[in-house]
Amino acid sequence: MHYANRLERLGTETAFKVLEKIQNFPEERRNNIISFAIGEPDFNTPKHIKQAGIKAIKENYTHYSPSAGIPELRESIAEFASKTKRIKISPQNVIVLPSAKIIVDLAILSCTNPGDEVIYPNPGYPIYESIINVHDCKPIPAQLWESKDWNYDIGELKKLISEKTRMIIINSPQNPTGSILNKKNLEAISEIALENDIWILSDEIYFNIVFDNLECTSIASHPDMQQRTIILDGFSKYFAMTGWRLGYAIVNDDLAHYFGRWATNTISCTSTFIQMAGLAGMRQDKSPSEVMVDEFERRRDLIYKRLNEINGISTLKPKGAFYIFANVTEACKNLGLKDSLEFQEYLLEKADVATLSRVFFGHKSPDEEDEYIRFSFCVSYDDIVEGMDRIEKLLG
Numbered sequence: 001m002h003y004a005n006r007l008e009r010l011g012t013e014t015a016f017k018v019l020e021k022i023q024n025f026p027e028e029r030r031n032n033i034i035s036f037a038i039g040e041p042d043f044n045t046p047k048h049i050k051q052a053g054i055k056a057i058k059e060n061y062t063h064y065s066p067s068a069g070i071p072e073l074r075e076s077i078a079e080f081a082s083k084t085k086r087i088k089i090s091p092q093n094v095i096v097l098p099s100a101k102i103i104v105d106l107a108i109l110s111c112t113n114p115g116d117e118v119i120y121p122n123p124g125y126p127i128y129e130s131i132i133n134v135h136d137c138k139p140i141p142a143q144l145w146e147s148k149d150w151n152y153d154i155g156e157l158k159k160l161i162s163e164k165t166r167m168i169i170i171n172s173p174q175n176p177t178g179s180i181l182n183k184k185n186l187e188a189i190s191e192i193a194l195e196n197d198i199w200i201l202s203d204e205i206y207f208n209i210v211f212d213n214l215e216c217t218s219i220a221s222h223p224d225m226q227q228r229t230i231i232l233d234g235f236s237k238y239f240a241m242t243g244w245r246l247g248y249a250i251v252n253d254d255l256a257h258y259f260g261r262w263a264t265n266t267i268s269c270t271s272t273f274i275q276m277a278g279l280a281g282m283r284q285d286k287s288p289s290e291v292m293v294d295e296f297e298r299r300r301d302l303i304y305k306r307l308n309e310i311n312g313i314s315t316l317k318p319k320g321a322f323y324i325f326a327n328v329t330e331a332c333k334n335l336g337l338k339d340s341l342e343f344q345e346y347l348l349e350k351a352d353v354a355t356l357s358r359v360f361f362g363h364k365s366p367d368e369e370d371e372y373i374r375f376s377f378c379v380s381y382d383d384i385v386e387g388m389d390r391i392e393k394l395l396g
Helices: 005-010 014-023 025-034 047-058 073-086 102-111 126-134 152-161 185-195 255-266 272-283 289-309 329-334 340-351 380-395
Strands: 093-099 117-122 138-145 165-171 199-203 230-236 248-252 323-327 372-376
Touching: 005 093, 005 126, 005 329, 014 340, 047 272, 073 248, 073 272, 093 102, 093 255, 102 126, 102 165, 102 199, 102 230, 102 248, 102 255, 117 126, 126 138, 138 152, 165 185, 185 199, 199 329, 230 380, 289 323, 329 340, 329 372, 340 372, 340 380
Parallel strands: 117 138, 117 165, 165 199, 199 230
Antiparallel strands: 093 248, 230 248, 323 372
16 A cells, blocks of 8 residues: 655654553653653643533534634623734634644645745644655754843844745743743844735744733734744643643634635534633633642742752753753763763663653754753643652752
8 A cells, every 4th residue: 555655754742652651651651750851731621611522512502503613702802812922813814723733734834835935932832844845845953042031142043044934833831941032033034024024923822921020011912923823722731631632723814714614624623612611711710820820930949949959950940831942961971871861761761751852853963062851841740840859869
């Protein structure tokens, strides 16, 4: 049998490989693992959202809905996003989809052709590069630098632009660094996009998980940028609904039409009772989400302090999301380890602590000399204490 050549270009979220390895451990060891590896809130979906989903099933919201989403949910998302992103959004520009991740696919399908170039953040979410490759576009990594608070060097970014550049993907707050793109970066990217007629795919899935009373800014709020910006957002992170699979795109009128048509051609619609649960999340009490964000900030403070006290490790303080990207260059040298992947394995084998190496978030550029490990603080405060104690004891 013959398979499509594009399957050879299909990547994956390599974090799940670490989980598979852990699942093959004996039960006693599995139970001893402290995992900082997966970016999923350890909070359950708020009770009123679950009740709304159950109620919707009982009331037979089990049939098709409009491909772009039920009108009430699109209206509520538009109202919520207009307030939080500080832009004017109409319901017809909101497309409800079964996950935010699918928006990466739809954006590249709708706005590029084979051979076009798409710039994406590096280090960054690995699915960007995978989907760019699958659609036969050329992935162009744009380096984020620790020395710039995990922002871009604007001069370097401008040099990546060519006549084939069709899209720039940005992510703020970021996975894996926890940083936020600053005003200078957003202004420069806006200028580049406008001067070169380039689309922006703005991954804002962590937009409402920010710390220290900071406000995240959507690039769509910059002058003349909303029409050429595809906003990716959803319910998984802020509403702790990862397993529900509910996301939404905010796009211009033309793309709203085409995204709706893609939905008709592929998924028909997003599960109607899940949309009703999302509607409850949008319309009702958001204090459970606010409590969760406060707890993430408390954990952020702890893991930031503890990591910087460990021999050979240093890290910047994350501003959002629930990740911290630690520099382990000196620790690798002290232990005689080649790179962060060997350091990741060392922590797992010697301390039963699971983390993710820098290599899982894109290829290192030739100029990138340091080694990094991502810690997700989607674990309890006590587990962070225990995990840091183990690493500190191991590294001396």
